[in-house]
Amino acid sequence: MSDIHWEEPYCGEGNNCFRLGTDSEGNGFIAIRGEEDRYLTDSREALQQMIRDIKAGKADHLL
Numbered sequence: 001m002s003d004i005h006w007e008e009p010y011c012g013e014g015n016n017c018f019r020l021g022t023d024s025e026g027n028g029f030i031a032i033r034g035e036e037d038r039y040l041t042d043s044r045e046a047l048q049q050m051i052r053d054i055k056a057g058k059a060d061h062l063l
Contacts (some may be wrong), residue, residue, distance in 0.1 A: 003024075027044070
């Protein structure tokens with residue numbers, strides 16, 4: 001597996017911080033900051049949509 005390039009953490013008010021990452025093959029990853037060794041993976045598009053929904057307040061309770 002390729003190395004994951006993690007972006008800067010995104011931290012919502014009063015919530016855990018999470019990070020998005022990609023590898024050289026274009027796979028998308030998401031992890032809680034500080035726990036990058038325990039991540040979820042899916043298509044980059046699926047993760048981007050999930051992040052847009054979280055930022056829009058649609059899934060804030062999940063964090």
